[in-house]
Structure formats: structure tokens, C-alpha cells
Amino acid sequence: MTAQDGRTGTAGTGATTALVRAELLKLTSVRTPRWVLLAQVALLALAASGAVVSGALTAQDLARPDGLRRLLEHGGVVGILSLAVGITLSAGEFRHGTVVDTFLTEPRRVRATVSKLLAGLVAGLVAGVVVATATLAIGAFWCRERGVTMDWSVAWRSGAGVLGWQALYTVIGVALGAVVRAQATAVVAAVVWLFVAETAIAQLADPVGRWLPATAAAALGNAPDGGLLPQAGGGLVLLAWTLAAGVTAAVVTARRDLT
Amino acid sequence: MDLQFTGLTKRYGEVVAVRDLTARITPGRITAFLGANGAGKTTTLRMLLGLVRPDAGTALIGGRPYRDLPAPRRAVGAVLGPDAFHRGRTGRDHLRILATAARLPGTRVQEVLDAVDLTAAADRTVGGYSLGMRQRLGLAGALLGDPQVLIADEPANGLDPEGIAWLRRLLRDAAAEGRTVLVSSHFLAEVTRTADRLLVIDKGELRFDGDLAELAGSGADAAALEDAFLKLTSGVPA
Numbered sequence: 001m002t003a004q005d006g007r008t009g010t011a012g013t014g015a016t017t018a019l020v021r022a023e024l025l026k027l028t029s030v031r032t033p034r035w036v037l038l039a040q041v042a043l044l045a046l047a048a049s050g051a052v053v054s055g056a057l058t059a060q061d062l063a064r065p066d067g068l069r070r071l072l073e074h075g076g077v078v079g080i081l082s083l084a085v086g087i088t089l090s091a092g093e094f095r096h097g098t099v100v101d102t103f104l105t106e107p108r109r110v111r112a113t114v115s116k117l118l119a120g121l122v123a124g125l126v127a128g129v130v131v132a133t134a135t136l137a138i139g140a141f142w143c144r145e146r147g148v149t150m151d152w153s154v155a156w157r158s159g160a161g162v163l164g165w166q167a168l169y170t171v172i173g174v175a176l177g178a179v180v181r182a183q184a185t186a187v188v189a190a191v192v193w194l195f196v197a198e199t200a201i202a203q204l205a206d207p208v209g210r211w212l213p214a215t216a217a218a219a220l221g222n223a224p225d226g227g228l229l230p231q232a233g234g235g236l237v238l239l240a241w242t243l244a245a246g247v248t249a250a251v252v253t254a255r256r257d258l259t
Numbered sequence: 260m261d262l263q264f265t266g267l268t269k270r271y272g273e274v275v276a277v278r279d280l281t282a283r284i285t286p287g288r289i290t291a292f293l294g295a296n297g298a299g300k301t302t303t304l305r306m307l308l309g310l311v312r313p314d315a316g317t318a319l320i321g322g323r324p325y326r327d328l329p330a331p332r333r334a335v336g337a338v339l340g341p342d343a344f345h346r347g348r349t350g351r352d353h354l355r356i357l358a359t360a361a362r363l364p365g366t367r368v369q370e371v372l373d374a375v376d377l378t379a380a381a382d383r384t385v386g387g388y389s390l391g392m393r394q395r396l397g398l399a400g401a402l403l404g405d406p407q408v409l410i411a412d413e414p415a416n417g418l419d420p421e422g423i424a425w426l427r428r429l430l431r432d433a434a435a436e437g438r439t440v441l442v443s444s445h446f447l448a449e450v451t452r453t454a455d456r457l458l459v460i461d462k463g464e465l466r467f468d469g470d471l472a473e474l475a476g477s478g479a480d481a482a483a484l485e486d487a488f489l490k491l492t493s494g495v496p497a
Contacts, residue, residue, distance in 0.1 A: 014362070015362070018359060018360055018361070018362045019360050021359050021360075022356050022357075022359040022360035025352070025355060025356050025359055026345075026348075026356055029348050029349070029352035029355075029356065030345060030347045030348050031347060032347070092345070096343070096344065096345045096346070097340070097342050097343035097344070098343055098344065098345055100310065100339055100340075100343050101343060101357060101400060102360070103309070103310060104308060104309075104310075104331060104332070104335075104337055105331065105332055105357060105360045105361050106331075106360065107308075107309040107325055107326035107328070107331055108326060257305075257310070257311040257312055258305065258310040258311060259302075259305070259310075259311060
């Protein structure tokens with residue numbers, strides 16, 4: 001990192017703002033992110049409705065905080081797709097070769113990477129608002145359908161958790177894509193880690209499990225307790241993982257040759 | 260704005276891609292960078308543009324490394340190939356992204372689209388572009404910042420005869436306006452019609468640095484240049 005990478009002040013802030021806007025334009029100028037967001041809402045509706053229709057969550061369950069939390073947790077689980085969008089924002093640049101233009105425009109790579117991570121955060125927040133709103137709407141629909149009054153004190157906490165889960169997962173996706181560079185490999189690695197490796201580690205070393213990213217994310221998403229960290233604690237742990245991933249991405253990207 | 264290579268060296272493991280390259284490229288002329296595939300041209304250009312770190316030596320633009328230029332897109336326009344686009348994005352959006360990131364006026368997008376004669380296709384996705392159209396889009400991106408230095412790696416690839424003539428005019432106009440123009444090329448016939456000066460690189464080492472006429476004679480034609488080039492790159496003195 002050179003002195004210029006750490007340069008602060010109006011010029012640096014303006015440059016970063018412009019880079020973040022350009023990164024967001026990259027997302028909005030292609031169709032995939034919109035389809036992925038739509039797919040998240042569809043999958044959320046399918047999974048949450050399936051849980052109710054199949055009887056896995058009864059009216060009695062929905063009337064209890066833990067049952068409602070199980071229903072609303074689905075909003076975070078589909079966040080793996082936001083993570084994939086984050087991966088496309090960084091690894092997709094290597095796939096399409098546009099990374100050359102990105103680094104020709106901003107050769108200070110730490111700044112370019114930080115801008116990309118910030119754009120991931122903004123995109124993740126947007127996705128989070130959409131998915132959290134859909135989560136609450138689906139929850140309210142099934143509670144009304146089953147003649148239960150939804151406990152909004154629980155629902156708001158779940159909605160806020162889903163928003164944070166989505167936002168941080170998107171940033172982790174950007175960081176992962178920047179480190180791995182191969183888009184498909186990064187997506188597979190994320191799925192294997194979050195759904196397979198982490199579960200295995202949690203079973204083998206129980207006290208460690210709740211400090212891992214996916215389990216911390218579930219806590220942030222206000223999932224039913226089951227040995228999870230408290231919601232705020234889960235959020236802080238996931239934030240720490242996100243920051244660690246972001247720093248790793250910035251350091252690795254700054255040192256790499258672009259051949 | 261001069262380009263200055265001093266003792267530039269890059270190794271990839273046991274392979275020396277560029278060895279102790281020293282040369283200076285001045286404004287107002289078209290300098291062609293010639294070499295066979297794998298000779299080290301692209302690595303040299305990428306070191307100049309801050310994409311690859313040299314193991315030794317420096318590559319400076321106006322006395323500074325690329326990464327220290329305060330507004331790189333306004334100083335240097337570079338085209339490194341016709342395949343650096345998201346195929347699902349329109350040509351116009353590609354340029355809007357570059358202009359936004361470089362804090363260039365949005366009006367420049369239409370200006371460069373007009374300059375490369377791509378306006379009619381600007382709102383189509385790049386996946387539907389021909390190779391020549393992608394070359395033009397790459398050049399449009401390079402021209403966005405109205406740069407003082409123009410660097411192009413094989414810009415004539417995929418262009419039809421009309422496109423090559425257009426490219427020649429574009430490069431000549433740029434040089435006539437006092438810009439520094441460095442173009443790598445395989446097309447020796449085209450080089451004889453475009454370049455004023457040559458850098459010839461082979462196996463990572465600079466074999467020739469001088470005017471076209473010095474290498475290929477005063478009436479430099481493609482055949483004379485080809486003979487001279489092959490002698491240089493086969494190790495036989497020209």
C-alpha cells in the first residue's frame with residue numbers, strides 16, 4: 001500500500017464516491033442481479049409457505065415467538081444469493097476481463113477494492129430492504145391466514161436481522177470473489193463452506209460453531225435460539241468476519257499482477 | 260508526455276518475460292512496438308500501466324508510475340484487447356461506467372461513440388458486437404478522458420480494411436495533435452504505413468529502437484520491414 005492508497009480528504013472521498021457509483025452502475029446495467037433478487041423473493045415465498053402448508057409450522061407455532069422466528073428466518077437463508085451477487089461484482093470482472101478497465105481507472109487498488117466492498121454494502125442493503133419487506137409480508141400473510149396475530153415485536157427484530165444478514169453476505173461475496181477470482185469456484189466454495197463445512201465443524205467442535213459466519217448470520221437473523229449467540233452478538237461476529245474478508249481482499253488485490 | 264522504460268525486468272518463475280528494457284518514447288509520433296507472440300510486448304505494456312509489478316527497473320509516464328498519476332484516464336488511454344467487456348451490457352453503459360468512475364463528463368460518452376462511429380450500436384449489448392465493433396468500443400473507452408498518451412495492444416485485430424484505415428487516421432491525428440502514441444502490432448504492412456518509430460522486442464530483450472527508415476530503408480515497405488524484423492528476431496544482425 002502506498003501513501004496514496006491511504007490518502008484522505010475531499011479528493012479521495014470524491015474519487016471513492018465516483019467509484020462506488022460506477023460499481024453500482026455495473027450491477028444495474030446487467031439483468032442478472034435483478035433476476036437474482038426476484039429469485040430470492042420467490043424462493044423465500046416458496047420455502048416459508050412450504051413450511052406452513054406442509055404443517056412443519058402450525059398455527060400454534062406461529063403464535064409463539066420461536067415459531068414465528070423460524071418462519072421469518074427464511075429471509076436470511078436466501079441471502080446466499082446476495083452473496084453470489086457480491087461474487088459476480090468482483091470475480092465477474094475477472095471473468096469478463098473488465099477488471100483491466102477498473103484498475104486502469106483507479107490504479108490505487110486498495111481504494112478500488114474498498115469502493116467495490118462499499119458498493120456491495122449498498123447493493124446488499126437494497127436487497128435486504130426488499131427481502132426483509134417480503135419476509136414480513138409473507139409472515140403477516142400466513143399469520144392472518146392461520147388466524148394468528150403476528151407478534152410485531154418479534155417480526156421487526158427478524159426483519160432488521162434479515163436486512164443486516166443480506167447486506168453483510170453481499171460484502172463477504174465481494175471479498176470472496178476478489179480473492180478467488182474464478183466466479184463459479186467462489187460460488188461453490190461459499191455454498192460448501194456455509195452449508196456443509198460449517199455444519200460439520202459445528203458438530204465436531206460445538207462451542208466453536210456459533211462463532212462461524214453462517215451460524216452468526218442465523219443469530220443476526222433472529223433465528224430460534226438453539227445455542228446461537230444473541231442477535232446483536234451474532235451481528236457483531238458476522239461484521240467481524242466481513243471486515244476480515246474485506247481486509248484480506250484489499251491486501252490480496254493490491255499485491256497481485258494482472259496478467 | 261514521455262514514456263520512459265529504465266532497466267525494466269519481469270520474471271515469471273524461471274522465465275524472463277522482459278529483461279533490462281530501456282527506451283524512451285516521445286510525443287508527436289507513432290511508435291510501433293513489434294515482437295513475436297510471447298516476446299514480452301504485453302507484459303511491458305502492462306507494467307507501464309501498473310497492472311503488473313516489475314521485478315526491477317521502472318516504467319514511467321510523464322515521469323511518474325501509472326499508479327501515481329492524479330487522473331489516469333485523462334493522462335492515458337489504453338486498449339489492451341477486444342474482449343474486456345461484459346457481454347450482457349450495452350456499449351453505452353460500458354462507457355458510462357468508465358466515465359462515472361473517472362469522474363468525466365457524461366457528454367464524453369456520446370462524443371467518443373461518435374468518434375469511433377459506434378452510435379448506432381451503442382444501445383445494443385456487447386454480446387452482439389463483431390470483433391471490429393469491440394475494438395472500436397475499446398478505443399472509445401481509451402479516448403474518453405481525451406488523454407495525452409494513447410497505448411493500444413494490437414488494435415487492428417478484427418478490423419476490416421475500412422476500419423484499419425480509420426484507425427490509421429485516428430492514430431495519425433492523435434500524434435499530429437502532440438499526443439504520445441504507442442501501438443503494439445503484428446501487421447508489419449500496416450506498421451510501414453502508420454509508424455514513425457519502432458521498438459522491436461524479442462525474447463524479452465529490446466533488439467531495435469529507432470526510426471522505421473533506419474530498420475527498413477527509406478522506402479520502407481512491408482517486405483523490407485519483414486526481412487529486417489525476421490533478421491532481428493532470429494538473432495542474425497540486420
